[in-house]
Amino acid sequence: MKIGSISENKNFENRVAITPDIIRKYKSVGLDVHLSKDYALHLGISDKEYENEGASILTNNEEVISNSDAILQMNIPSDEYLNKLKENQILVGVLNPFKNEKKLKDISSKNINCFSLELLPRITRAQSMDILSSQANLAGYKAVVDSFAFFQKAIPMMMTAAGTISAAKVLVVGAGVAGLQAIATAKRMGAIVFATDVRLASKEQVESLGGKFLIVEGAENLETEGGYAKEGSDEFKKKQENLLRETLKKIDIVVCTALIPGKEAPLIIKKDMIDLMQNGSVIYDLAASQGGNSELTKVNEVVDCNGVKIIGEKNILNKLPVSASNLYARNMFNFVSNLFDQEKKTFKINLEDEIIEKTKVI
DSSP states (O other), X not given: OEEEEOOOOTTTOOOOXXXXXXXXXXXXXXXXXXXXXXXXXXXXXXXXXXXXXXXXXXXXXXXXXXXXXXXXXXXXXXXXXXXXXXXXXXXXXXXXXXXXXXXXXXXXTTTOEEEEGGGOOOSGGGGGGOHHHHHHHHHHHHHHHHXXXXXXXXXXXXXXXXXXXXXXXXXXXXXXXXXXXXXXHHHHTTOEEEEEOSOXXXXXXXXXXXXXXXXXXXXXXXXXXXXXXXXXXXXXXXHHHHHHHHHHTTOSEEEEOOOOXXXXXXXXXXXXXXXXXXXXXXXXXXXXXXXXXXXXXXXXXXXXXXXXXXXXXXXXXXXXXXXXXXXXXXXXXXXXXXXXXXXXXXXXXXXXXXXXXHHXXX
C-alpha cells in the first residue's frame, strides 16, 4: 500500500504532513511513501533527504494522487486536487468539516474515506495522535514570545542602581493546552501571570505553573464530557465581563486562546474594556481565525486602539513550521498506523474503533 502527500498552498500553510524522520516508520509497517517534487524545500528540506530515508519523489501533485492509496495532508486540498481523488481512496488531515461540509459530503459520496484529525476523541489511546494539543502547545509559546516583542518594556522585574523596573503583568484568557503553555512561557520569562477559564478544573493546572486563577463569583463548571469548554449563561458572561473589566486596568499583555469547537470564538474582551487598558499594552488573539476573543481583532493585522495593540494572527504556526511539522508528522503516523492492518497489509476502516469512528467525516 502507498501513502502520498502533495504540496500545500504556501500562501496559507507552511507546515507539511510528512517529515524525513518519519519515512522509516512508515516503511517499517509496510507503507511506501510518495511525495511531490520540492515538497518541503521551503523548510530547507531537500527531496534528497526524503529519498535517502526511502521516499519516492514524483513529478507533481497529480502523479502523487493517482499513485497513492491514502493522501495525508495538513489542510483540505484545493478543489482542483479534491476532484482528482479516486474511489476508495483515503484522505487524512485537518479538514475542518464545519467550514468544508459541502466539499467533504461531495467527495464522501464518491466512496472516498475522509478523516479529520481535529475530531479525535480525548481518550488515552489517542494522545499520541492529538494534533490539537501538539500544535496548540507551540502556538501558546509563540504567542507569548511575539507579544513580548510588541511590548516596549522589560518583562521581568529588574533592580538596578538607577531604580527598579516592575515585572510585566500578563493575563491568559483560556487555560487549555495553548493557554497553559503561554502561562509557563510567560512565567519563565519573569512575568506576573493571571489566567481565566470557564472550566474550574483548570484552576489547579494554572496554579501549578505559578499563575493566579481568576474565578467568577458563583461560577459553574462549563466543561463538556470531552474536556472542551462550552458557552456560559448570560448571567455568567456578565459576571465574567465585570471581573475582566477591573483586571484589564492593571494588565500589560493579554494572550487570548479561548475556543469552542465548531463555533465562532467567544467574544470576551469588548472595546470598552480595551479603552480601560494602559497605553502600550498588547492583546495577542490566537482565536483570530475563528472570529477572535477581542472585539477589535482583525485577521493578520495589528490594530492600534488608543495605544493598545491588538494582534490577530491567522496561522501563528507558519512562524514555527519546522517544529510544528515534526510534531504533526508524528501525530499523523500514529493515526495512520492505527488505521492500517499490518498483518493484511491494507487499510481497515473499523468503525468499532472510537478513534476511527469519531474522526471519519460522513
